[in-house]
Amino acid sequence: MLSIGIIGAGIVGERIIKQIQQENGVEVLAVYDEQQERLKTLHETYGVPIAATLEEVLHSQIDWLYIGTPPSSHASIARLAASAGIHVLSEKPLAHNAEDGEAMVKAAMDSRVQTAMHFPLMYSPAVREMARRIRSGSIGKIVRVELQTFFPDWPRAWQQNPWIASRSQGGFVREVFPHYLQLIHRLFGELKIQSHQITYPEQKDLCETGVIAQAIALQQEIPVLLTGLSGIGQKELLEFKVYGEEGVLTLENWSTLYVSEKYEERKQLTDLKPVPSLFEEMKKHSALLVPFEEGLVIQRYIDFLLTENLK
Template sequence: MTMIKMAVIGLGKMGLHMIHQATEAELSKIVEIIAVCDASEENLASFASSHPETKTYTDFKRLLDTHAVDLLYIAVPPKYHYAVVMEALKREIHVFCEKPLANSVEEARAMLEAAEKAGVVHAIHFSMPHEPSVVKLQELIRQETIGKIRKIDLILQFPQWPRAWQQNAWITSREQGGFILEVGIHWIHMIQKVFGAIRVINSQVQFPESKDECEHEVQAAMELEDGTRIQLNGIAHFAGEERVSMVVYGTEGTIALENWDQLWSGRIGEPLVPVEVNESLSQLPVLKHVIDRIQGQPSKIYDFNDGYHAQLVLEALRNPDQF
């Protein structure tokens, strides 16, 4: 079996996580991490101390000039996605990019068009539809367990933003950070895969006085193609507990996906009770699907087309006057 030569751009939390996945037992037999790149010499030195066999770079173009890369994983901040992805596509390298796909709708469209022209595998790291709780949710919706869908509520509540484990220089910036982009995109994409395309009707975003800081609140009305209403309520910086959830109201009952992976359901007039979710339903890791697609095997990936359509919703939420 031919080994897939993979390079990683960005050694933050996600970059290191993906490297860990690639070096685990199953994937390590078919994937070789040949080089990594990061703007921080400190990050590179730390990585090199435990991975001396892997070449390190501060310039991603130099990395690509030096190595024959089959797959490039991009885990840099969103405003750098475009430059790295477009360089890889120019060289006809398969690309696996973190979300959100880009830093604007225009960039996302250009990246999609370039990926289709290059004829390579282009994937975005949307993991939520692969989670066992979402696989089970989709099954319940398909079986009309709660009847016809009446309304969907999406709740994004963060006592502090960024969260304690999420400290970096860009995630609080208005340009490329905020909970709409960083967290909302997972749920927007998942809703579009389970229920269908979303249209933003109106959005009200509250920003702090600092022009550089990301949103503190958002309230938005959206709808599916069949007219089903979606209400988004998001807030950061308050006393209380984090809640990242979706509640689906049907004609015969309710389903709630609470805090990412806790699935609840109940009939009208009855309390919600936990839904048993078999972990065997898990379709993770996403990297395995990307590798399978490159090798021409059955797989389930979300590509730049998915990223582009999620970006359309995100930018309509963040910049309602422009859409």
């Protein structure tokens, strides 16, 4: 039995609870959040044990601690868990910045605990099929990779909280881009961001409204284009596209996969093989888990994109 403690009971934390309750051989031993009313609601809805303090969770005989709090608190919580000999699963981004991320990596290494990042795309049948087709050469030589993210509003309607729109902690570059930057990193290796432009609103405490960046995947010298906009007149759309000489793969809105061929309409790929879940991989201590070291690579990309317009 894999035992999990949860710190942070927001929307994503609640999703983790629901996912765990659908797994075999995984249990939630304790949940803590500073919002006591929220804890009470989760206990009444899902029957999960709740804790009065963070320390109580750390002393509850858990194998792993999931950190689902705002990014600025990840480093301090991870260090406490590591010093207690507890493996750590962190929400993305890894930390508030790369400096905090480096401290998290060091704490885990010093205590010899295992780490993982919550990147659901890594355990998606559509993404695994996309990766298989790229690596098999079925779409030919890769000539470009693009990420396009469009949001009519940020924060999204389901994601309202005090920090998600803040310049210091929130924004779609921190919340959405890490998933796809990590996927690019797994598929194509190290990125070098060559230029970027980011736009912020006049109100100094609010997060970005737009970003565009040009990068290159160094191993194969593949051009990469990253774009994001919020506050625009269209429905939310996330498209991750890999252009090959013989075909194009499009991952749309997280989980819908299309393939295109020359002169043909794109086709949705629906016959996707099931893959092990995040928690199944955690039970196996799988190499498919994304460790903090890899999360730190992504954190450095995020930090760079959030800086004022460098060229």
